[in-house]
Amino acid sequence: MAIEFELNGETVSLEVDPAMPLLWAIRDIAGLTGTKYGCGKALCGSCVVHINGQPMRSCVTPAATAAGSVVTTIEGLSADGSHPVQVAWRELNVAQCGYCQSGQIMSAVALLERSPNPSDDEIDAAMSGNICRCGTYTRIRKAIHKVAEDQS
Amino acid sequence: MSELRKISRREFMKRTGQAGGGLVFALSFASACQPEEQAVGPAAKASASVAPNVYVNMRNDGIVEIYCHRSEMGQGIRTSLPQVIADELEADWDKIKVIQAIGHEKYGDQNTDGSTSIRQHFDLLRNAGATARDMMIAAAASVWGVPAEECVAREHAVHHEASGQSAGFGDLVDTAIGMPQPEKADFKDRKDYRYIGKPMDTIDGMAFTTGGAMYGTDTVLPNMLYASIERCPAFGGKVVSFDDTAARAVAGVTDVIRMPDPTAPLVFNVLGGVAVLADNTWSAESGRKALQIEWDQGANAEHQSDTYKEALVASASAPGTTVLNRGDADIATDSEFEAVYYAPYLSQAPMEPPAATARVNEDGTCEVWACTQDPQTARDVVAGTLGLEKEQVTINVTLLGGGFGRKSKPDFIAEAAWLARETGRPVKVTWTREDDIRHGYLHSVSAQYFKAGMDADGKTASWLQRTSFPSIASTFAPGVTGPAGFELDLGLLDSPWHVPNMRIETCDAVAHARIGWLRSVCNVFHAFGACSFVDELAHVKGMDPKDHLLEIIGPARKIDPKDDGGEYTNYAQDLEKHPVDTGRLAAVAEKVAEMAGWGRELPEGRGLGIAVHRSFLSYTGAVAEVSVDENGKLVVHEMWTCIDAGTVVNPDRVVSQMEGAGIFGMSIALHGELTARNGAIVEGNFDAYPVVRMSEAPEAIHCHIMESDAPPGGVGEPGVPPVAPAIVNAYFAASGKRIRELPLRNAGLT
Ligand code: FES
Ligand code: FES
Numbered sequence: 001m002a003i004e005f006e007l008n009g010e011t012v013s014l015e016v017d018p019a020m021p022l023l024w025a026i027r028d029i030a031g032l033t034g035t036k037y038g039c040g041k042a043l044c045g046s047c048v049v050h051i052n053g054q055p056m057r058s059c060v061t062p063a064a065t066a067a068g069s070v071v072t073t074i075e076g077l078s079a080d081g082s083h084p085v086q087v088a089w090r091e092l093n094v095a096q097c098g099y100c101q102s103g104q105i106m107s108a109v110a111l112l113e114r115s116p117n118p119s120d121d122e123i124d125a126a127m128s129g130n131i132c133r134c135g136t137y138t139r140i141r142k143a144i145h146k147v148a149e150d151q152s
Numbered sequence: 153m154s155e156l157r158k159i160s161r162r163e164f165m166k167r168t169g170q171a172g173g174g175l176v177f178a179l180s181f182a183s184a185c186q187p188e189e190q191a192v193g194p195a196a197k198a199s200a201s202v203a204p205n206v207y208v209n210m211r212n213d214g215i216v217e218i219y220c221h222r223s224e225m226g227q228g229i230r231t232s233l234p235q236v237i238a239d240e241l242e243a244d245w246d247k248i249k250v251i252q253a254i255g256h257e258k259y260g261d262q263n264t265d266g267s268t269s270i271r272q273h274f275d276l277l278r279n280a281g282a283t284a285r286d287m288m289i290a291a292a293a294s295v296w297g298v299p300a301e302e303c304v305a306r307e308h309a310v311h312h313e314a315s316g317q318s319a320g321f322g323d324l325v326d327t328a329i330g331m332p333q334p335e336k337a338d339f340k341d342r343k344d345y346r347y348i349g350k351p352m353d354t355i356d357g358m359a360f361t362t363g364g365a366m367y368g369t370d371t372v373l374p375n376m377l378y379a380s381i382e383r384c385p386a387f388g389g390k391v392v393s394f395d396d397t398a399a400r401a402v403a404g405v406t407d408v409i410r411m412p413d414p415t416a417p418l419v420f421n422v423l424g425g426v427a428v429l430a431d432n433t434w435s436a437e438s439g440r441k442a443l444q445i446e447w448d449q450g451a452n453a454e455h456q457s458d459t460y461k462e463a464l465v466a467s468a469s470a471p472g473t474t475v476l477n478r479g480d481a482d483i484a485t486d487s488e489f490e491a492v493y494y495a496p497y498l499s500q501a502p503m504e505p506p507a508a509t510a511r512v513n514e515d516g517t518c519e520v521w522a523c524t525q526d527p528q529t530a531r532d533v534v535a536g537t538l539g540l541e542k543e544q545v546t547i548n549v550t551l552l553g554g555g556f557g558r559k560s561k562p563d564f565i566a567e568a569a570w571l572a573r574e575t576g577r578p579v580k581v582t583w584t585r586e587d588d589i590r591h592g593y594l595h596s597v598s599a600q601y602f603k604a605g606m607d608a609d610g611k612t613a614s615w616l617q618r619t620s621f622p623s624i625a626s627t628f629a630p631g632v633t634g635p636a637g638f639e640l641d642l643g644l645l646d647s648p649w650h651v652p653n654m655r656i657e658t659c660d661a662v663a664h665a666r667i668g669w670l671r672s673v674c675n676v677f678h679a680f681g682a683c684s685f686v687d688e689l690a691h692v693k694g695m696d697p698k699d700h701l702l703e704i705i706g707p708a709r710k711i712d713p714k715d716d717g718g719e720y721t722n723y724a725q726d727l728e729k730h731p732v733d734t735g736r737l738a739a740v741a742e743k744v745a746e747m748a749g750w751g752r753e754l755p756e757g758r759g760l761g762i763a764v765h766r767s768f769l770s771y772t773g774a775v776a777e778v779s780v781d782e783n784g785k786l787v788v789h790e791m792w793t794c795i796d797a798g799t800v801v802n803p804d805r806v807v808s809q810m811e812g813a814g815i816f817g818m819s820i821a822l823h824g825e826l827t828a829r830n831g832a833i834v835e836g837n838f839d840a841y842p843v844v845r846m847s848e849a850p851e852a853i854h855c856h857i858m859e860s861d862a863p864p865g866g867v868g869e870p871g872v873p874p875v876a877p878a879i880v881n882a883y884f885a886a887s888g889k890r891i892r893e894l895p896l897r898n899a900g901l902t
Contacts, residue, residue, distance in 0.1 A: 016432075017403060017404075017434075017435075020432070020434045021434060024432055024433050024434040027433070028378065028432040028433050028434070029432065031372065032363070033363070033366070033369075033370040033372070034362070034363015034364065035363070036367075036369070036503075036504070036553070037369060037433075037505075037582070038503050038504075038505075038585065039585045039837050039838050040437075040584060040585060040837075041585070041837050041838075041839070043837055043838040043839055044503070044585075044838055046503060073363065074362065074363035075362065075363045075364075077362075078362075081358050081361055081362040086361040086362065089357075089360075089361045090353065090354075090357040090358065090360075090361055093353055093354050093357065093804055093808065095226075095354060095356075095357065095360035095361070096226030096227070096228070096554075096808055096809075096812055097224075097225050097226030097502075097503065097504070097551070097552060097553050097554045097555075098226070098356065098359070098360035098365050098551065098553070099365075099367060099502075099503040099504045099551075099553025099554060100503045100553075101360050101361065102363050105361060120851070123846070124846050124847040124849075125847070127846040128845045128846045128847040129845075130845075130846065131503065131838060131843055131845060132503070132815075133501060133502060133503040133554050133556075133816075133843060134226045134503070134554055134812045134815075135811055135812035135813070135814060135815025135816055135844070135849075136808070136811070136812065137815060137844075137845075137846045137849035138811055138849060138850070138851075138852060138853050139808070139811070140846070141846075141849075
């Protein structure tokens with residue numbers, strides 16, 4: 001069955017089982033590997049993408065859910081890595097191995113869109129679904145605050 | 153909306169095999185799965201190049217290619233390794249291109265393990281840069297007809313001051329071709345370093361923030377199959393029979409194949425089981441769930457964590473084999489204090505699970521793309537699995553989404569290679585998180601016994617320490633019954649305490665799981681035990697824990713465990729060059745205490761705890777500030793860390809490793825525990841095997857790097873060992889309660 005949606009500004013039609021998690025549809029069928037697998041059970045946030053602007057864990061979201069909606073992955077955040085969150089992430093050298101950072105950035109972007117100047121508590125609440133095994137949390141907090149400051 | 157693109161699995165695969173054009177995203181990523189090409193740096197057009205050594209290739213368009221032969225797993229080696237080479241080479245940072253090397257003996261040691269990348273390669277890398285520099289100088293001197301000694305290299309060019317001539321590196325390449333490769337060259341003076349010691353930005357920063365970074369999970373090859381493997385719940389068990397009817401009925405499943413049975417010792421061989429192959433990951437996993445398998449659970453089917461714990465504690469509580477002896481630890485003393493500490497099995501759980509892709513070519517050669525910490529061993533293991541010569545195997549190293557020791561074991565790579573040959577198609581094997589946590593190489597469970605004797609004036613006069621844990625050696629050789637070999641180096645034989653009578657013993661523990669190493673290995677539990685016990689002694693003696701720590705470290709001196717019969721190998725380094733220096737350990741203790749404002753007034757229910765440890769030739773310390781509320785919730789508010797790693801290359805990456813070690817150590821202290829039941833690991837994912845999340849992360853993790861011109865020590869691992877005991881000691885300071893078993897959540901504290 002073909003599922004049609006907008007992926008990073010482009011309309012795509014993916015021939016997949018509607019029950020296939022969007023994560024695998026994006027990675028294995030559409031070929032966008034920036035969205036990562038970390039747990040497959042909505043426990044780690046590596047797979048976060050935006051569906052109609054909302055951060056969603058694509059590992060537990062059936063591909064069918066995306067039909068007719070707008071899906072943004074890390075690759076679609078900006079054409080050249082110039083989104084303020086991406087820039088702040090580089091300025092503070094947040095990433096260690098980098099594997100979790102697609103999900104971290106997508107969650108942070110959604111948080112900042114909702115709350116442009118979040119408190120530490122808001123950050124903790126919004127970002128606690130994203131595990132970083134390398135332990136970059138304190139830099140992520142700083143980077144989110146930096147985006148807020150730079151934008152204000 | 154823009155033009156509609158129809159993407160079917162078949163079309164995607166077809167397109168990924170093409171050389172250009174087509175689907176926007178698929179192609180750029182397919183080409184990027186050649187990690188030799190996973191290069192960072194300017195694109196350029198060179199018609200010729202010269203390689204002064206295997207690490208450097210000078211191109212005539214002025215670009216310098218630097219081969220990173222160590223694996224990148226978050227420690228920043230793809231940045232710091234080029235820093236060293238470029239510095240000696242006098243290359244401009246924006247004219248270097250970093251290329252990930254394949255696994256090949258020509259690069260020397262590539263096993264990215266033991267925190268060795270800088271500490272064991274610093275001079276080698278400096279020499280690689282310096283000889284390349286001298287080659288450029290020799291080329292310029294021959295062009296200009298002047299003595300090489302009169303020429304200097306600076307800012308990507310060679311200059312002859314007397315005649316005012318200059319030539320860029322690129323312009324000298326054609327002349328340098330065919331010139332002798334210098335083997336040795338003089339190094340720069342430390343004060344002239346341009347990049348070494350500077351916090352250079354991560355070279356992969358753009359890839360990390362745009363989804364372009366290619367990990368082991370991300371390889372896509374034309375015509376590739378995706379595999380998911382069901383393995384025996386109990387370690388070492390075998391398939392008796394299986395029914396794959398339902399699995400084969402899952403759409404997308406192409407094949408179901410029984411893996412070869414495991415043979416002991418397991419080393420890095422495949423673990424057996426049944427593989428389901430499909431044209432996408434989800435079908436492979438769905439097919440796998442539909443398998444019906446009857447297992448012979450094998451020799452470890454009775455393994456239970458609760459009874460094993462009792463056995464370990466009993467083993468550590470009885471005399472064992474003496475591995476170090478100073479004076480007479482049984483000497484009569486004024487008073488005695490003893491304690492037993494226990495720490496469970498752990499999983500490395502890197503964010504990216506093990507994943508590898510292999511292709512067996514028509515000529516029988518095999519090519520692999522994998523997130524491996526050890527590509528040369530991977531090459532040997534794949535060659536062994538397929539019955540090939542290692543020259544017939546190519547291992548391309550992708551980025552690693554974390555490693556922590558797990559990815560230096562290439563069993564998952566052997567699986568991919570074996571399946572690629574069986575199916576005749578490229579195969580990607582991706583472990584699920586459950587596979588990773590249940591079927592990995594576990595960090596040892598351990599029990600430790602300590603007894604100290606105090607003389608009349610309260611000084612520690614005797615120290616008896618016993619350690620019992622299943623050995624990593626059991627994974628590699630049959631008949632291993634307890635701690636062995638290099639494990640005794642890891643925070644045991646180099647005990648820094650200034651106690652006149654000391655005996656250290658190892659006690660038996662037979663392995664019932666595949667044991668492997670995890671970030672800082674046995675240092676984790678040895679530091680937990682020793683630094684907790686030292687803290688306990690402070691309270692027994694009524695002393696301030698920091699003052700007592702400094703007292704028991706004692707005067708600055710260099711320890712040689714051999715003096716007391718300890719067969720100590722000092723992380724494979726010379727004790728002259730890298731002594732066990734208690735003065736440096738004490739300095740770290742003083743510094744980290746000062747940073748934390750040790751001794752300041754704290755509100756009720758809050759406490760500070762301190763611990764220090766030497767591992768991988770570096771000295772680290774941690775102070776944690778914790779509080780416990782009336783519901784028993786423990787919060788780590790802030791952490792201060794200090795490291796003396798000798799000479800450091802990239803201070804920002806050192807700080808980030810210490811920050812990461814703080815969180816990793818917190819996960820060990822608060823949450824980490826694997827439980828065996830009927831030979832199988834119960835926990836499977838981050839719900840049952842929690843790790844620290846943002847909400848638990850301290851407000852800040854401070855790090856101070858000690859100024860030092862000593863040779864470099866390790867950085868990736870040494871930050872971990874002091875963290876758990878610092879937290880446990882802080883909890884005692886906050887609550888008056890002593891915890892001797894990890895993780896703290898078992899005491900209801902999280
Ligand atoms: S992979 Fe989706 S939350 Fe972990
Ligand atoms: S940077 Fe490695 S898991 Fe977050």
